Amino acid sequence: MSAEPSVEVIRGYLAAHFRAPDLALHDVERIAVGWSHETWLFDAAFTDADGPQRLGLCLRRDPGNALLRDLSSLRTQYEVLLCLDGTDVPSPHPYLYEEDASVLDGPFLVMAKVPGVCPSPWGREGRRFYTEAAARGVLPRSFTDALVAIHTLDWRAVGLDFLGVPGPGDDFARREIATWRTLISATGVEPDPVLTDVLGWLEANAPATERHTLVHGAYRTGNVLVHDDRVSAVLDWETQVIGDPMYDVAYVLSELNREGTDLLSNLVERDAFVRDYEAGTGFTIDVDVCGYYQVLYAMRSAAFWMSASGLYAEGRNTDLRLARTAWSIPVVLDQAAKALGY
Amino acid sequence: MALGADELLRSLAGALRERIGPAVGDPFARTQAFMAAVILEKLAGELAHAPADAAAAATERAALVVDVLALAPPGSAVATAATALADDGSDAAWNALVAALYAERATLGAGVFDGLLGRVRVALRARLDRALAYAS
Numbered sequence: 487m488s489a490e491p492s493v494e495v496i497r498g499y500l501a502a503h504f505r506a507p508d509l510a511l512h513d514v515e516r517i518a519v520g521w522s523h524e525t526w527l528f529d530a531a532f533t534d535a536d537g538p539q540r541l542g543l544c545l546r547r548d549p550g551n552a553l554l555r556d557l558s559s560l561r562t563q564y565e566v567l568l569c570l571d572g573t574d575v576p577s578p579h580p581y582l583y584e585e586d587a588s589v590l591d592g593p594f595l596v597m598a599k600v601p602g603v604c605p606s607p608w609g610r611e612g613r614r615f616y617t618e619a620a621a622r623g624v625l626p627r628s629f630t631d632a633l634v635a636i637h638t639l640d641w642r643a644v645g646l647d648f649l650g651v652p653g654p655g656d657d658f659a660r661r662e663i664a665t666w667r668t669l670i671s672a673t674g675v676e677p678d679p680v681l682t683d684v685l686g687w688l689e690a691n692a693p694a695t696e697r698h699t700l701v702h703g704a705y706r707t708g709n710v711l712v713h714d715d716r717v718s719a720v721l722d723w724e725t726q727v728i729g730d731p732m733y734d735v736a737y738v739l740s741e742l743n744r745e746g747t748d749l750l751s752n753l754v755e756r757d758a759f760v761r762d763y764e765a766g767t768g769f770t771i772d773v774d775v776c777g778y779y780q781v782l783y784a785m786r787s788a789a790f791w792m793s794a795s796g797l798y799a800e801g802r803n804t805d806l807r808l809a810r811t812a813w814s815i816p817v818v819l820d821q822a823a824k825a826l827g828y
Numbered sequence: 829m830a831l832g833a834d835e836l837l838r839s840l841a842g843a844l845r846e847r848i849g850p851a852v853g854d855p856f857a858r859t860q861a862f863m864a865a866v867i868l869e870k871l872a873g874e875l876a877h878a879p880a881d882a883a884a885a886a887t888e889r890a891a892l893v894v895d896v897l898a899l900a901p902p903g904s905a906v907a908t909a910a911t912a913l914a915d916d917g918s919d920a921a922w923n924a925l926v927a928a929l930y931a932e933r934a935t936l937g938a939g940v941f942d943g944l945l946g947r948v949r950v951a952l953r954a955r956l957d958r959a960l961a962y963a964s
Contacts (some may be wrong), residue, residue, distance in 0.1 A: 676918070676919040676920050676923065677919070677923065678919060678956075678959075679919060679922035679923050679925075679926050679952055679955070680952050680955075680956055682922075682923045682926040682927060683926050683945075683948075683949065683952060686926060686927070686929070686930035689930070690930065690933065805860070806860050806863040806864055806867065807859070807860075807863050809863075809867055810863050810866055810867055813870055813962060813963045813964055814963065814964070815963075816956060816959040816960050816963040817960070817963050817964065819956060820956060820960055820963075823949075823952070823953065823956060826949075827949075828949040828950070828952070828953050
């Protein structure tokens with residue numbers, strides 16, 4: 487596990503990068519959520535030819551033991567953010583990516599600190615936040631519109647084809663299964679045979695893809711920043727792919743992302759989402775294909791928890807919350823098994 | 829009389845949850861103490877039911893092997909995997925059977941494949957239900 491970087495080291499690096507020797511950091515805050523890349527927020531104050539400046543910044547560092555292991559790279563995140571900059575997809579402006587692990591004991595990227603909050607939809611306060619926002623009626627539409635912006639982006643024009651473009655037919659689904667098989671293999675743990683059945687079923691029933699768009703890969707509340715009842719930034723660009731937009735739609739429609747409410751992602755009425763999404767994209771939601779992708783998401787969740795508990799078992803991460811996720815694997819396998827009829 | 833292993837784990841979990849955790853000031857460390865309690869309670873439950881679970885698993889596995897061998901063509905990879913499962917109840921042996929089923933799907937034909945998969949899934953559901961007793 488990487489050591490905590492000192493504020494002075496960050497300050498010195500940014501002072502050199504921005505060629506501002508007087509650069510000072512203010513309001514440094516470590517965001518203590520998630521088990522992925524580590525995040526710090528702060529303001530950088532400095533003077534340049536135009537006078538005093540103050541930049542809100544967000545630094546993300548790869549600790550070397552994040553849950554997605556080799557599946558998630560900060561370099562890719564940075565390159566995706568570069569492509570999205572200036573498009574209709576709300577996203578933070580990326581400033582720099584540093585590959586040299588000797589600077590902060592791991593690669594890191596620095597991007598703009600976007601105004602907004604990101605309540606967790608799993609907690610009581612987060613659920614109340616989204617319930618109240620749903621009642622006001624503005625955020626639900628903004629949530630849908632941000633997904634429409636992702637799916638209608640001309641991804642080739644902005645250079646996102648570097649992510650890899652699936653071939654025709656069922657190639658997208660097969661590539662996605664292969665990707666998550668890689669994570670399962672990386673855990674070094676023998677999968678539960680129900681997971682093997684799920685993987686076999688997914689491969690045998692991979693749907694053909696009608697069209698390819700940018701796909702976020704984990705689009706839900708908790709992965710978007712909210713400011714003034716609007717999505718100010720879509721976050722967590724870790725599992726994005728070029729692929730079937732129904733993959734994102736399936737996740738929005740999934741029961742995985744709502745607890746005790748009929749509101750999708752604790753926020754959006756299903757009928758309103760379907761109406762606004764279809765009108766915004768011109769795509770028709772394919773419920774059967776979404777059902778397939780929901781099984782794929784259950785497989786992903788199992789792989790995710792295998793990775794988490796495996797990191798603890800390997801001694802690469804000492805957080806006991808990771809060890810506890812071993813007992814979450816049967817829960818997601820139960821969802822998948824029920825979807826397959828048993 | 830000494831505590832059984834599962835009772836000892838439950839006792840440790842109780843101490844972490846009721847006495848140690850609440851006394852820890854640092855939020856992260858307190859969360860770790862409570863999480864340790866959760867894990868120990870789950871392990872205690874698994875330990876307490878391990879003999880009964882193992883017996884049930886062995887009975888179900890033996891019945892499954894008989895049923896699969898009755899349905900699968902002799903000499904097929906499915907039959908080979910089922911024979912191996914008779915002596916080895918590890919996840920790897922189960923996975924070999926499931927993987928063989930999908931690999932031989934075309935040669936088995938839809939009817940036999942569906943019959944075999946349905947039977948295997950009954951056994952997988954029973955395994956899963958036992959795991960769910962401790963899951964969350």
